[in-house]
Amino acid sequence: MWETVLSALMDPVNALFLVGGVAGGIVVGALPGLTATMALALMLPFTFSMSPEPALIMLGGIYIGAIYGGSISAILINTPGTPSSIATTFDGYPMTRQGKPEQALVTAAFSSGIGGVLGGLTLLFLSPALADLALQFGPPEFFWVAIFGLTIIATLSAGSLLKGMIGGCLGLMLSTVGIAPIGGESRFTFGFSPLQGGLDLVVMLIGLFCIPEVLAMVDRKRVAKQGLALKREKGVAGGVIKKLVRQPLLLLRSSIVGIITGIIPGAGGNIASLLSYDLAVRFDKKHKDYGKGRMEGVVASEASNNAEVGGSLVPLLSLGIPGAAPAAVLMGALLIQGITPGPDLYTRYPDLVYTFIIAFIIANFVMFVMAFYGARYVARMIDLPADVLLPMIVMLTVIGSFAIRNSYLDVCMMLGFGIAGYFLKKVGFEPGPIVLGIILGPIAETGLAQSMLLGQAEGGVWQIFFTRPITLVLIVLSLISLLSAVYIQTSRAGWKAGRRDAETCDAD
Amino acid sequence: MRRRLNREIGVSLFFLGIAVIAFIQVEGLNRMSAVFPRTLAVILLVLSGILLVQSLVRPPEKKKGETPLASSRILPFLLILVLYAVLIAGLGFLIATILFAGVGTWYLCDRNKIRAIIGSILLGILFYALFRFVFLVPFPGI
Incomplete structure (x- = not known):
């Protein structure tokens, strides 16, 4: 197996896609308003005619690049390029205002690289172990795995927990459109036969993640304020890296926070970076310097959000449950290639999975090199005009949604759900929980129906859900995740209040 | 409120x-x-x-910078999007895309006609050629 993996990694075409993916991701991530999820969803049509290796390597590179790219605009113009870089603005932008943008960018690049590599190593070692365990799962366990994902659905919602749950419920409901997996009858098709096959996941992903962002940008009109020209200063980068190497605990702690947050399905990079930033403030004696341009603040945020990338792929590859919204798009890419992620992925496609994971780790090194030398060039691109960017994005969404099944109906569905997603977002319903609901729906329904049939055969329909050891563990995990979702919501309110207080003090 | x-x-x-x-x-x-x-x-x-x-x-408080559900800026763009979808079926991807990119760019770049015309033709042809002949992706419509 390892010979195949090595030869795939040495293939110049794969290397080209890896470098191109990382570079493209950095550029898209640096553009405020364009998220990593959107970048991945937009790139899906490029992968249709590709073989699985280069397709996944490129998408992995885009994911890594976009999460780092978000820090460039966060540091230079105080606008996070992606939601994952929210905490980077707290100290990154004050560093720029103090005339230290180079230091801030090098700090972000180095921390992102370390966090990303640690996340990749976790993916390499933890994911197969988890997949081995998941091979023992039966229908009741899969039902509870889906419930586990759903209990923390609310953390994907930026606002109210209740709205996150309603969004998740709506997603689950949408997943039931078409023929029932066990009962075999049509549901919610309203006599319209093309709906019997169900709603296509990739179409929904493209519509719900891209169109609302496009419409929000039309509403805001400008993508960014202005591009920036940066000059490279001699000796700065080396000095910053020396300083960072002397802080292994901060780097390690931030990366671990990112990895754990990523593994928990639903909690994304923004949660990871805020949690890590919060811990950095608590553990640092100079906590009063945070928010005023402290380098450690940038380290905490960036190491954590890039480590989260690897973490979010652990449940995807081992259980078939995406750990974050961009991982949901990667799941769509796997499905396009005819590969269903889940416990048997490691036994059915070991060459592909290990090629992807090793390439993922290499991509983090590539990202560091590109970030180190290329951040100042990307900074100049921040001012891409909306009138060029937005029609391009819409065209890509149309091509992408059509190419999956050559269906004009899918284009209409994509636009329809995209427009609905925009209005839902305006009233506080994030697309993340809806999409997670659509993904988890079939797992939950099949698990529920098969367990009921098994239970019936054993004499008690519901006992089977609560009497097996693994189901009990999953029930406990679901309860913990539900409580942690409540805690994160409360903490987030606290961070916002803290930021408001700090801004008021600054204004005073 | x-x-x-x-x-x-x-x-x-x-x-x-x-x-x-x-x-x-x-x-x-x-x-x-x-x-x-x-x-x-x-x-x-x-x-x-x-x-x-x-x-x-307990009605929620109005957030800072909150815009109306459908602003006067978004509604015409929504109409352009819907028309684009309709035109794809009738005129095919290439022509519908050039028209969409033209009208979309014109609307977003404060009615600059020259920029809209040049931009739309270039974008439309570039996308068509790239996906049709390089990525071998099928297109909707004629």
């Missing part, structure tokens, strides 16, 4: 409506086909009910 209150109540009623329709739709289906969507309909009904009560008892 009143507009916000109406918006929250409207959203709750919308989801209540979906839950009721879903519940009615699965009536008459066999047990295995109905159990999951029926359970979801009940959960959605309960959650929407809580949202309705919450929005009546």
Whole structure:
């Protein structure tokens, strides 16, 4: 197996896609308003005619690049390029205002690289172990795995927990459109036969993640304020890296926070970076310097959000449950290639999975090199005009949604759900929980129906859900995740209040 | 405050409506086909009910910089999007895309006709050539 993996990694075409993916991701991530999820969803049509290796390597590179790219605009113009870089603005932008943008960018690049590599190593070692365990799962366990994902659905919602749950419920409901997996009858098709096959996941992903962002940008009109020209200063980068190497605990702690947050399905990079930033403030004696341009603040945020990338792929590859919204798009890419992620992925496609994971780790090194030398060039691109960017994005969404099944109906569905997603977002319903609901729906329904049939055969329909050891563990995990979702919501309110207080003090 | 209150109540009623329709739709289906969507309909009904009560008892505060649900800037662009979808079926991807990119760019770049015309033709042809001949992706319409 390892010979195949090595030869795939040495293939110049794969290397080209890896470098191109990382570079493209950095550029898209640096553009405020364009998220990593959107970048991945937009790139899906490029992968249709590709073989699985280069397709996944490129998408992995885009994911890594976009999460780092978000820090460039966060540091230079105080606008996070992606939601994952929210905490980077707290100290990154004050560093720029103090005339230290180079230091801030090098700090972000180095921390992102370390966090990303640690996340990749976790993916390499933890994911197969988890997949081995998941091979023992039966229908009741899969039902509870889906419930586990759903209990923390609310953390994907930026606002109210209740709205996150309603969004998740709506997603689950949408997943039931078409023929029932066990009962075999049509549901919610309203006599319209093309709906019997169900709603296509990739179409929904493209519509719900891209169109609302496009419409929000039309509403805001400008993508960014202005591009920036940066000059490279001699000796700065080396000095910053020396300083960072002397802080292994901060780097390690931030990366671990990112990895754990990523593994928990639903909690994304923004949660990871805020949690890590919060811990950095608590553990640092100079906590009063945070928010005023402290380098450690940038380290905490960036190491954590890039480590989260690897973490979010652990449940995807081992259980078939995406750990974050961009991982949901990667799941769509796997499905396009005819590969269903889940416990048997490691036994059915070991060459592909290990090629992807090793390439993922290499991509983090590539990202560091590109970030180190290329951040100042990307900074100049921040001012891409909306009138060029937005029609391009819409065209890509149309091509992408059509190419999956050559269906004009899918284009209409994509636009329809995209427009609905925009209005839902305006009233506080994030697309993340809806999409997670659509993904988890079939797992939950099949698990529920098969367990009921098994239970019936054993004499008690519901006992089977609560009497097996693994189901009990999953029930406990679901309860913990539900409580942690409540805690994160409360903490987030606290961070916002803290930021408001700090801004008021600054204004005073 | 009143507009916000109406918006929250409207959203709750919308989801209540979906839950009721879903519940009615699965009536008459066999047990295995109905159990999951029926359970979801009940959960959605309960959650929407809580949202309705919450929005009546404690209406949320208006957020800083909050824009109307459909601003005057977004509505024409929505219309352009819908027309694009319709035109794809009638005129094919290339012509519909050039028209969409032209009108879209014109609308977004403060009615600059020259920029819109040049930009749309270049973008349309570039995308068509790239996907049709390099990535071998099929196109909707003619």
